[in-house]
Amino acid sequence: MEQTMKISSSPHIRDKETTANIMGQVIVALMPATIFGIYNFGIKAFITILITVISCVVFEACYQKNMGQKVTVKDLSAVLTGLLLALNLPPDVPFWLPVLGSFFAIIVVKQLFGGLGQNFMNPALGARCFLLISFTGRMTAFTYDAVTTATPLASLKAGESVDVMSMFLGTTAGTIGETSAVALLIGGLFLLATGIINYRIPVFYLGSFAVFILLYGLAQGRGIDISFLMAHLFGGGLMLGAFFMATDYVTSPITPNGRILFGILLGVLTFLFRIFGGSAEGVSYAIIIGNLLVPLIERITVPKAFGKGAVKHE
Amino acid sequence: MNKTWERLKCGMVTENPTFVQMLGMCPTMAVTTSAINGLGMGLTTTVILILSNMMISALRKVIPDKVRIPAYIVVVASFVTIVQFLLEGFVPSLYDSLGIYIPLIVVNCIILGRAESYASKNNIWLSMFDGIGMGLGFTVGLTAIGIFRELFGSGSIFGLRFMPKSYEPVTILILAPGAFFVLACIVAVQNKVRKYKEDDVKKGVLFCEKENGCEVCTNGMCKGKLFTAESVAREKEEADNARKEKQKNPSEKM
Numbered sequence: 001m002e003q004t005m006k007i008s009s010s011p012h013i014r015d016k017e018t019t020a021n022i023m024g025q026v027i028v029a030l031m032p033a034t035i036f037g038i039y040n041f042g043i044k045a046f047i048t049i050l051i052t053v054i055s056c057v058v059f060e061a062c063y064q065k066n067m068g069q070k071v072t073v074k075d076l077s078a079v080l081t082g083l084l085l086a087l088n089l090p091p092d093v094p095f096w097l098p099v100l101g102s103f104f105a106i107i108v109v110k111q112l113f114g115g116l117g118q119n120f121m122n123p124a125l126g127a128r129c130f131l132l133i134s135f136t137g138r139m140t141a142f143t144y145d146a147v148t149t150a151t152p153l154a155s156l157k158a159g160e161s162v163d164v165m166s167m168f169l170g171t172t173a174g175t176i177g178e179t180s181a182v183a184l185l186i187g188g189l190f191l192l193a194t195g196i197i198n199y200r201i202p203v204f205y206l207g208s209f210a211v212f213i214l215l216y217g218l219a220q221g222r223g224i225d226i227s228f229l230m231a232h233l234f235g236g237g238l239m240l241g242a243f244f245m246a247t248d249y250v251t252s253p254i255t256p257n258g259r260i261l262f263g264i265l266l267g268v269l270t271f272l273f274r275i276f277g278g279s280a281e282g283v284s285y286a287i288i289i290g291n292l293l294v295p296l297i298e299r300i301t302v303p304k305a306f307g308k309g310a311v312k313h314e
Numbered sequence: 315m316n317k318t319w320e321r322l323k324c325g326m327v328t329e330n331p332t333f334v335q336m337l338g339m340c341p342t343m344a345v346t347t348s349a350i351n352g353l354g355m356g357l358t359t360t361v362i363l364i365l366s367n368m369m370i371s372a373l374r375k376v377i378p379d380k381v382r383i384p385a386y387i388v389v390v391a392s393f394v395t396i397v398q399f400l401l402e403g404f405v406p407s408l409y410d411s412l413g414i415y416i417p418l419i420v421v422n423c424i425i426l427g428r429a430e431s432y433a434s435k436n437n438i439w440l441s442m443f444d445g446i447g448m449g450l451g452f453t454v455g456l457t458a459i460g461i462f463r464e465l466f467g468s469g470s471i472f473g474l475r476f477m478p479k480s481y482e483p484v485t486i487l488i489l490a491p492g493a494f495f496v497l498a499c500i501v502a503v504q505n506k507v508r509k510y511k512e513d514d515v516k517k518g519v520l521f522c523e524k525e526n527g528c529e530v531c532t533n534g535m536c537k538g539k540l541f542t543a544e545s546v547a548r549e550k551e552e553a554d555n556a557r558k559e560k561q562k563n564p565s566e567k568m
Contacts, residue, residue: 100484108495134486 019116022249023076025196029187030083030244036183037176041091041144045176049086051095055102056082063111077116081105084124084244087177088237088284089131092143097135101127121291122248125284132284140279144173153235153280156228164227167234174236181234188243197247200256204263205242205270206233212271238270241283251291258294258301265297266290318443325447331424332455332497333504338424341415342456343493349472352460353453354408355415358397360449363425364442365393367433371441374434386429391420424452462496463487 038046060078064071085101105127110119132139142151151174152162166172170180177184191197213232217225232238237245246252246266253262266286273282331337341359346352369389370377377385398416401409409416419425428448433441461471467487469477477483486492 130486133489133491134484135482136485138482 019075019077022196023080025194026191026244027076027080027083029190029196030080030087030177032183032186033087033177033180033240034083036170036180037087037091040170040179041176045091047095048089048091048093048098048176049083052086052089052098052102053079053082055099056085056106059102059106060111063107064115067111069115072116075116078106081110081123084122084177085127087240088124088128088175090139090142090174091176092141093138097131097138101131104130117250119250121288122245122251125245125288125291128284129288142173142175149173151236151280152231153274156231156235157274157280162231162235164230164234167231178237178240181239184239184243188239191243191247197243198256198259200259201247201252201263201266202242204260205246205266206238208264208267209233209238209270210267212268213275216271216275232274236274236281237283241266241270241287245284245287246290251294253294253297253301255298255301255303257303258297261297261301262290262294265293317440321440321443322447322450325444325449326451326454329448330451330455331448332452332459333501335424335427337427338422338452341418341422342459342497343490345412345415346456346460346463346493346496347467347488348464349457349460351408351411352456352458354405355412356449356453356456358401358412358416359419359422359424359452360446362390362393362397362419363428363449363452364445366390366425367428367441367445368438369393370429370433371436371438377434382430382434383426386426387420390425390429394420424448458500459493459496462500463492467492 034049038049056078057073061071061073063069064073082102082105085105086098089098089101105123109121109123109126110116113119128139142149150158152167152172155162163172167179168181170183172179188197188202192199192202210229210233213229214224217223217228222228246263253259269286269289270282273285274280325331329335332342338359341355345355366386366389370386373385373389394417397419398409401412401416428444432444436444465471465476466484468483469475469481484492487496
């Protein structure tokens with residue numbers, strides 16, 4: 001009797017899944033891209049990743065300790081933020097740059113707003129944009145095989161032809177984790193299969209982006225330009241963003257229709273930034289602007305409660 | 315004389331327009347990309363604020379209550395126009411870098427706020443000092459933000475290089491977001507300091523001089539709001555009692 005009369009506020013059903021477990025699986029899903037990045041760019045990439053992850057964890061622990069909070073480094077969210085930030089950096093950055101980025105991600109974007117679950121934008125992307133605006137030269141200097149080269153997207157924007165196959169495999173210049181579309185797809189499919197992320201955001205993001213790229217090709221009188229589409233889909237941070245950044249639990253909508261709307265919004269924004277914007281890449285800006293609109297999206301897509309919304313007969 | 319001094323202190327510290335009242339945020343954010351711009355904007359506003367405060371105070375019995383805001387705007391706009399021409403003629407470099415924000419001083423809420431809340435109710439002398447205090451407070455605020463932004467955003471202060479050669483400027487600080495970061499940090503730090511002071515006042519560490527009147531009290535944090543002389547005496551007594559109590563039975567400490 002005591003059991004049945006127990007009164008508590010929702011949620012009433014609890015899962016065994018813990019934060020650390022989910023974060024751990026996302027980190028596992030990022031491993032193919034990480035390992036490929038290290039293979040592709042060498043030991044420097046590995047050191048950059050290591051510095052970023054360690055400084056993120058240290059900043060989180062220090063802040064929580066100094067503020068008299070419970071130190072929640074064990075939930076791996078700081079590790080994931082560090083890893084995502086590192087994958088968004090070029091391989092040849094000086095060591096202080098990832099440290100500054102980690103400071104911004106953990107202290108400014110995450111902890112000052114209340115820690116995990118309270119941040120209004122993706123910490124890793126916030127930090128990337130902070131670094132990109134502050135140190136544009138360093139953040140857009142890409143080297144590949146010790147030669148400074150343009151990223152495929154930049155070449156594409158300049159009107160040159162690109163090798164779609166090498167973009168798919170990842171043997172091109174770019175940030176540490178974004179080059180290999182296939183490695184990111186493996187990780188993304190793993191997350192979809194384990195149910196960590198929902199298909200709606202990545203599918204509608206990539207889908208709406210592809211539709212707009214095709215329409216743009218048609219509008220330019222080139223017909224349906226498949227290689228242009230493929231180059232845009234596999235180039236830059238689109239895959240990384242669609243599967244790992246846009247689907248961040250804290251900064252994406254929780255309603256099913258909201259996720260669809262969010263995905264389409266990101267697709268449109270990325271298309272606009274990439275095609276009409278000043279720089280070749282637009283995924284990170286698209287996602288953080290999308291993050292800011294999430295509360296509005298959720299407000300207009302609240303599902304109707306059962307029994308509500310019917311026409312009243314009077 | 316005390317009141318004059320109090321006006322100055324009020325404007326610069328206790329009711330600093332930038333850091334406490336959070337007024338005039340638009341020029342604060344926009345022009346503080348360097349220390350010299352912040353200083354220039356602050357001084358320009360100060361001059362206009364002093365002149366408009368005096369003029370409005372002189373006209374306070376003439377201006378009909380119903381049309382007072384348009385009347386203030388006319389007064390402020392006239393002074394802004396004069397100052398704008400003077401700047402254009404004598405400091406063209408500052409005039410160029412401040413740009414649209416000089417004519418926008420007309421609608422600066424510090425100036426209208428002081429006109430409405432102070433100058434229209436007080437005599438010319440006090441209004442002038444209110445203008446000086448508030449203006450200098452604004453100048454200090456803008457210059458402080460400008461110094462931080464210039465130091466970290468381009469490695470110099472007032473155009474003089476301060477950072478070592480190897481320092482790479484954090485460009486975002488001289489762009490719009492940097493203004494928000496720097497302002498937020500300064501306000502956070504000064505709120506923390508202020509809070510300590512308020513706690514001190516509550517603990518009775520800062521003494522209240524109510525017997526001599528709040529006007530001359532050196533404790534600017536309280537101004538008769540936080541406590542009265544009686545409450546201080548009572549609190550002190552209670553604290554003393556508690557201490558004596560503790561000394562009597564040290565075993566009950568834990």
